[in-house]
Amino acid sequence: DASGLYVMPGFVDLHVHFREPGLTHKETVKTGSMAAAAGGYTSVFCMPNTKPVIDSAENYSMLMDIIQKDACVNVYPVGAVTVNQQGEVLADIETMADMGMKAISEDGKSVMNSGLYSEAMKIAKDKGIVVFAHCEDINLVRGGVMNAGKCADMLGLNGITNAVEDIITARDIMLAGETGAKLHLCHCSTKDSVKLVKDAKDAGLPVSAEVCPHHFTLTDEDITEDDANYKMNPPLRAKEDVEALIDGIRQGIMEVISTDHAPHSAEEKNQSMAKAPFGIVGLETAFALSYTELVCNKKVVTLPELVKCMSTNPARIAGIDRGSLTKGKVADIVIADIDEEYEINAEKFYSMGKNTPFNGRKVRGKIVKTFVAGKEVIL
Template sequence: MDLLLENGLVYQAGQLQKMDLLIKDGKIAAFGHELGMFLSDIKKFDLTGKLVSPGLVDVHVHYREPGFTYKETIKTGSQAAAHGGFTTVCAMANLDPVPDTPDKLAKVIEKNKKDGVVNIKQYAAITEGLKSEKINDLLALKAAGAFAFSNDGSGVQTAGTMYQAMKLAASLDMPLVEHIEDNSLLYGGVMNEGERAHELKLPGMLGLSESSQLARDLILAQKTGVHYHACHLSTKESVELMRLAKSKGINVTCEVAPHHLLLSDEDIPKDDAYFKMNPPLRDKEDKKALLKGLLDGTIDMIATDHAPHSHDEKIGGMCQASFGITGSETAFTLLYTHFVKTGKMSLEQLLDKMSVEPAKAFKISDAGQLLIGKPADIVVFDLNQEYELKEEDYLSKGTNTPFTGEKVYGKTIMTFVNGKCVYQRED
């Protein structure tokens, strides 16, 4: 059945306007005013006072299937994405088996299509088994449907391997997406190296492990011409390096995760594994630099790095627990509450960084904007009613986030993928 979304505040072509949106055969058919006067046999939704946005785009999620389905499945991960307003997500390759051959990749892609309730793009691994030695057959992986190449979860440690992988990816016109981390500079750290780590008597992680490898990769990207995308920037030095690279015309993009924008290591109240993620929460100056970089365009987009874990993997202290934090269901609402409602950024800026810009950077032509003839991938938010983030409301298997219990605005009301409602709030 065709659908009419009436009286919403619609974000379209860079502007917020009160109007109707018609969905016909799964696609956006028309924008206008009082369209219902001319239509019959159609399902109508009165969205007065609600925001109607392009479905959000997340280029960085971990769905754990195959291999780790006790943490998350494709079904639960994609349901969580829909709950958070995301209609297109890009799933990382740190699975078991790793999708490092065409056959393994094809099986994951088939499962994504079968079980996913949102559009799922699948990364293929850069190297065999996510090690730093043997580069995979990237041409065959592209032919098998790879969205891009990434070893996220493991930085490529060998410069020669990275250089050759970049050359191959560039020749295939494919993005190379990197978890930037020099393992030789980690020293067993579990949180940011600094005063708070010393107070909690926990081993620290140097920001240098990120920025030094980023510097290496940016030089290699300049030489090879590859589209290089840096995952989850967390330090002020990384922001400066990225700013310099862009000023020199290097073909680079980057992302920042919501938790790095919202928290610093000073916010860690105790040895609590829900605050353990990689990269770790950095200091206040890093947090300020990340927001500044996001607002001035140095950082292209926001990506959640949704990384669910089981309860058992997150109990006890940081030294024993797994790295990672969930984000699909909390990202928009937290950022809207902390940044838009406080005047630190506009609603348009937030929507751009969570929909338009990621789709543009990765050339995802059917996502990120509301355009006539395009798939009706749409999210409806209630920006006015305050509510509390509760574990029992999460659709992800993972509840590993320190934001549970916060009072926020921007609740998802409905999410549509190809005109089909894949999430609807239960009143």
């Protein structure tokens, strides 16, 4: 009985890190997929920066075996662009695509060799798969751990400038235009990336982009002490960047909300920002944060428009037949109580990672039930 509740197509996350194989002290396919179901996600795309990297038919097949055994939602492995994500030799993109892979990404870094990246894009175009781009000029990072500016200066921390992202965003869009590859820009965080995406779309290029809830909910001014739960890549940006991202969502320039769910152990995150790894968890907070911030507080989008950003659009971009409640479609469904108010409690997360800057934050919108292919996911 869903009376008084809101029924939506299951959410689709184009950007998660499930850490398996090899990094199972942070997360596993089992715990990550449980976190996904708890957050209303029925399909997720997991990034290849595992140990070993998902860069070959053998490693892709190994991960698929784990997924078939342990996942309670649809999990789609994303293949690496280069062998071991070293940026030197192309991964076996063709074979992985023939095995059903939907996308490639070097996520966690960019392929700095533009010639090599262009070759990968041509293969992606030929195979009909998407390129998920993490845009970061590694030569400009220089040990940065948060947004460059007065907040970083006050905390005595090295900053990451907007140019780190913007330069590679511009390059990747140009290469997409040249090769015809479908390009999806991951976790955009700057005002100029919104402008670049708008210009690319206006020019008719096959470009789409995502924003994460932390990037439109928080600014670098929310970092008042050295707390690694606020350390993610790209970093929390300035107010003007956040306003541009929100405006991009309002205008439909930024079509997708993804989580970049990046769990780490408490031991890893309980270090200084200078030492701790980048990344926060997001699967179990994304809907409530997005609904509270974009629909209730700022009235940027309606709830049906938010559902498009979290379900319909990502499904279309990735080329999976999901994101719809139309008769005859697969019954991937999420039911939410959109009136329930509560405090986020990281200790109750199904994810092994508790690394969130949102612990204790008041939100609205609680996921009540998640169904995958018509069956309720019991956690």
